[in-house]
Amino acid sequence: MKYKFGGSETNQRTVLDHPSGLFVLFFTEMWERFSYYGMRAILVLFLISSILGEGGWGWERAEALELYAIYTGLVYITPILGGFLADKYFGYRNAIIAGAFLMTLGHASLAFEGFTEVFFYMGLGLIILGNGLFKPNISSIVGQLYKNQGKEKDAGYTIFYMGINSGAFLGILLCGYIGEKIGWHFGFGLAGIFMFFGMLQFYFAQNIFGKIGLSPKESQDLIQNNEDQKFEKELVEVLPKKIVRDRLIVISVFSFFVIFFWWAFEQAGGSMTIFAADYTDRLLVGGDALTFKIFNSLLTVIPMLIITWVLLMLFKQTFSKFALSNIFLGSSFVIVWIVVIWMLDREFRSESTEVPASWFGILNSFYIITFAPLISRIWQSKFNPTGPIKFAIALILMGLGFAILSYGSMGIPLGAQTASVSMIFLILAYLFHTLGELCISPVGLSYVSKLAPIKLVGLMFGIWFVANFIANYMAGITGSYIDPIVEEYGMTTFFMIFTIIPAVAGMIIWMLNNTLLKMMHGVR
Ligand code: GLN
Secondary structure (H helix, E strand, O other), rough: OOOEEEOOHHOOEEEEEEEEHHHHHHHHHHHHHHHHHHHHHHHHHHHOOOOOOOOOOHHHHHHHHHHHHHHHOOOOOHHHHHHHHHHHOOOOHHHHHHHHHHHHHHHHHHHHHOOOOOOOOOHHHHHHHHHHHHHHHHHHHHHHOOOOOOHHHHHHHHHHEEEEEEHHHHHHHHHHHHHHOHHHHHHHHHHHHHHHHHHHHHHHHHHOOOOOOOOOOOOOHHHHHOHHHHHHHHHHHOOOHHHHHHHHHHHHHHHHHHHHHHHHHHHHHHHHHHHHHHOOOOEOOOOOOHHHHHHHHHHHHHHHHHHHHHHHHHHHHHOOOOHHHHHHHHHHHHHHHHHHHHHHHHHHOOOOOOEEEHHHHHHHHHHHHHHHHHHHHHHHHOOOOOHHHHHHHHHHHHHHHHHHHHHHHHOOOOOOOOEEOOOOOHHHHHHHHHHHHHHHHHHHHHHHHHHOOOHHHHHHHHHHHHHHHHHHHHHHHHOOOOOHHHHHHHHHHHHHOOOOOOOOHHHHHHHHHHHHHHHOOOOO
16 A cells, blocks of 8 residues: 555545645644634724723733733643653653643633633633644644655645644634623633634544554554555664764754744734834725725635635545544634625725724735735745745845835834834735745644654644744733833834844754754655
């Protein structure tokens, strides 16, 4: 039996030239990110909105941001533990299901925050634990679908990344809208419902992965049968420690440089949102309001159509074998379409003449969904730079994005508390940041998968995600200095910090290219 991809026979049937199992993971991750980002989008708003009238907790902004920083940090620390436990005991599949289950309970618990505060904190705790079991391990299965370690795997991770962002996009849009306009519990609840559907969809489709992701005991013979692993095993026998050690060092170097990227990137939720709220002209005059509504509707409907089309292709390949999974998946799509149409209709009839400051946040996921297929094609063509060069390009693009903001801010007088800079600068900055993200984040996932020895994949993904913990935390701290820096040196200088540091980091990793390539020992 010579299969092209890992996993079962059904997994050999392809969607967009990739194994159909990739799309099972795509949609599972999509629902998980839907709930994660959807909930995250309303967390701070809920905490700071007033107790009476708005149904929030009436916290101070600083307190709420502090809890947000702790929460988004901890979410990225538990993957070390989750990855380790899955490698050693549970297997990736069980860990994913357990993680999804804990997160479902977590979101449900949040939805009942009205009863007692305990439910709220318990909810956050369950999500933090659940994410640790889920995130590194689903990322790990993606890589094991490919026997070939080359470009195909990079492209696979890019598609998977599109799933991540389809979820983020819809979650922020729908949970945000429903949470703010209808009620916080409904926003939290919606997040929970889709997490639950995502779990069922994965549970009933998991046999598509064959022996991939079973616990270490169950998958013994998989390790022996897989040719790549056999190859790896031989290598390890010849030069046991050195190769493994070198490759683990490369993962650490990548994880180190990605910190600079996320540190600048995460200004999105902090200083860039402040810039959008207070320094950007978001008023729509005359016909602009209608133009914006039409544009905004397209922005929602086009990604929905693309994802629905992918869904139908997956159905075509897997319905005969995994009907139940497909039915759960299809039902959640029906619900999402209903909510989307209801929301667009409601928005069309509203009289709003201002672009909400939070709107810029969805541009990132929108750009990912739009550009990921293109970038994935580029990597599969002959223009496929090495990993370290992709990292360098990403960091330089990040710097360029901030250079645009820096340029756009030149007219803001020193110490000004507000201004009316054109929206175009933010729109372009997000474009550059997202193109950078596509060069670093899915690429990084792919390299972790290729460089880690099979028994440590989960743990190494855990380490890769810990970079986010450091970056998110430092991003918050740096962003909090926006006021004093703007007062003394101006907004242009503030954004310059995020131009120079990533660009310098990018040049350094560019120079390390040859050394890193050697240390990868043949992994491309
Ligand atoms: N947006 C991606 C995700 O949620 C990457 C997040 C990150 O690694 N900082 O998976």
